[in-house]
Amino acid sequence: MTEPAAALPRSLAAVVFDAYGTLFDLSAIAGGARDVLGQDTEAFALLWRRKQLEYTWLRALMGDYADFWQVTGEALDYALAAMGREDPALRARLMQRHMNVPAYPDVVPALTALRARRLKTAILSNGSPIMLTAAVNAAELRKHLDHVLSVEAVRTYKPHPTVYALAPAALQCEPLDVAFVSANSWDVAGAAHFGFRAVWLNRGKAPAERLPARPALEIASLAELAGALPA
Numbered sequence: 001m002t003e004p005a006a007a008l009p010r011s012l013a014a015v016v017f018d019a020y021g022t023l024f025d026l027s028a029i030a031g032g033a034r035d036v037l038g039q040d041t042e043a044f045a046l047l048w049r050r051k052q053l054e055y056t057w058l059r060a061l062m063g064d065y066a067d068f069w070q071v072t073g074e075a076l077d078y079a080l081a082a083m084g085r086e087d088p089a090l091r092a093r094l095m096q097r098h099m100n101v102p103a104y105p106d107v108v109p110a111l112t113a114l115r116a117r118r119l120k121t122a123i124l125s126n127g128s129p130i131m132l133t134a135a136v137n138a139a140e141l142r143k144h145l146d147h148v149l150s151v152e153a154v155r156t157y158k159p160h161p162t163v164y165a166l167a168p169a170a171l172q173c174e175p176l177d178v179a180f181v182s183a184n185s186w187d188v189a190g191a192a193h194f195g196f197r198a199v200w201l202n203r204g205k206a207p208a209e210r211l212p213a214r215p216a217l218e219i220a221s222l223a224e225l226a227g228a229l230p231a
Contacts, residue, residue: 013173018182019125024101051075056157065155067128103139110222111144122147159190185209
């Protein structure tokens with residue numbers, strides 16, 4: 001943790017989480033096809049994720065929305081073609097694994113600690129409702145969450161402000177009453193710029209983004225979260 005809890009002096013009403021890479025471990029998706037991908041597994045996973053995010057940003061800029069399931073498939077098709085692995089069976093296998101992506105081990109303890117403090121909790125994600133429902137149910141997180149919010153409601157993608165506005169509307173509070181937690185540094189910048197008290201879950205010890213807004217808090221694990229938030 002690089003910032004003290006004093007960085008968030010005002011009491012909170014809710015903690016909102018990004019989903020993919022924050023609560024759900026994307027590395028497990030391609031990792032489950034290592035028997036086919038072999039030494040290309042990590043490079044393939046990085047390319048797929050990069051194109052997945054790029055396509056959300058580009059579609060948002062073009063005003064041509066498609067849901068995250070379609071975008072994920074299109075990014076996968078690009079990655080498979082780029083690495084010379086165009087295989088329908090492999091594609092189907094990877095897409096199914098994305099529907100059942102596992103949660104990180106630190107997720108349930110963190111959510112339990114937050115709920116014990118009577119804080120509302122929610123997910124706010126690029127994921128389509130069907131993808132989020134599958135992931136939340138598979139990880140048995142439903143009982144730990146008040147809301148699961150998808151960009152589908154506004155038909156654009158993070159970091160557009162209309163996406164972040166879904167959370168305070170659902171939680172019936174002001175943006176400053178929300179701690180928004182994401183492992184994606186660009187998402188943290190977008191959330192901070194919107195007005196949330198952004199928390200960067202910097203799992204990979206990455207450098208800070210050079211963008212207009214910075215996180216109020218940086219942590220290395222969700223195990224640090226509850227103790228770093230104001231009482």
